[in-house]
Amino acid sequence: MEILSLGLAAFLLLNLGAGMWRVLRGPTSADRMLAAQLFGTTAVAILLLLAEASGAAALRDVALVFALLAAVTAVAFVRCAWPDREEHNDSE
Amino acid sequence: MTASEYLSAVLLAAGSLFFLAGTLGLLRFPDVYTRLHALTKADNVGLGLIVAGLALQAASWTIAVKLLLIWLLVLLAGASVAHLVASRALSKGVRIWRR
Numbered sequence: 123m124e125i126l127s128l129g130l131a132a133f134l135l136l137n138l139g140a141g142m143w144r145v146l147r148g149p150t151s152a153d154r155m156l157a158a159q160l161f162g163t164t165a166v167a168i169l170l171l172l173a174e175a176s177g178a179a180a181l182r183d184v185a186l187v188f189a190l191l192a193a194v195t196a197v198a199f200v201r202c203a204w205p206d207r208e209e210h211n212d213s214e
Numbered sequence: 215m216t217a218s219e220y221l222s223a224v225l226l227a228a229g230s231l232f233f234l235a236g237t238l239g240l241l242r243f244p245d246v247y248t249r250l251h252a253l254t255k256a257d258n259v260g261l262g263l264i265v266a267g268l269a270l271q272a273a274s275w276t277i278a279v280k281l282l283l284i285w286l287l288v289l290l291a292g293a294s295v296a297h298l299v300a301s302r303a304l305s306k307g308v309r310i311w312r313r
Contacts, residue, residue: 123215123271126223130230130264137237144240144249152246152303156253159295160240163257163288164233167264170281171226174268182277186284193291200298206305 127175131168138164155199162192222270229263232256245311246303250296257292261285 141164144157166185173181215223232255239252265285269278 123219123223126226130226133230134233137233141237141240150246150303150308152299152308153249155299156246156249157240159292160236160253160256163261163292164237166284166288167229167233167261170264170268170284174271179277182280182284186280186287189284189287189291193287193295196291196295197298200295200302204302204306206302 124175127171131171131175134164134168134171138168151199151204155196155204159192159196162188162195166192218270222267225263225267225270229260229265229267232260232263236260246308247300247310250300254292254296258289261288 138161141157141160145154148154165188169181169185169188173179173185236252236256239255240249243249243252262285265281269281272278272281
């Protein structure tokens with residue numbers, strides 16, 4: 123089972139490398155942010171697989187922090203880095 | 215290998231396939247909205263299947279519950295982020311892709 127977990131973690135890491143293409147291409151900054159979101163979720167999955175394979179329980183806490191940071195990053199991006207032109211959405 | 219280990223292996227492989235599909239969709243789909251669609255599949259189903267597969271092998275209940283909580287956090291975050299990005303893209307006038 124450890125072999126399978128490690129192999130799948132490597133496979134997900136390859137996926138992550140392929141996703142880099144979208145970060146480089148864009149075209150809008152939202153597309154780059156979506157790629158970063160996918161990286162966050164994939165990293166959570168990789169860390170959970172590694173925690174199972176290596177028996178290091180602390181990696182599950184790291185995965186939890188990654189999940190939290192990905193959410194905060196995306197909300198901060200939408201609110202601050204990608205503002206609405208008319209700002210009529212900001213009164214919510 | 216026992217039956218639960220086989221089931222766990224199948225769930226892990228299926229979850230990884232969903233991650234592959236999500237990455238391919240992010241690379242191949244034509245606009246922000248369709249890419250959001252691909253991304254949320256990887257977030258929700260891919261991570262869900264991997265968490266289910268790992269929870270089957272978990273040594274204790276606390277680990278299984280922790281895995282479930284991580285997945286629920288990602289679910290909640292993914293749903294709200296998809297909504298935020300899509301509504302902001304719409305109000306900024308990002309064109310919806312038409313064939």
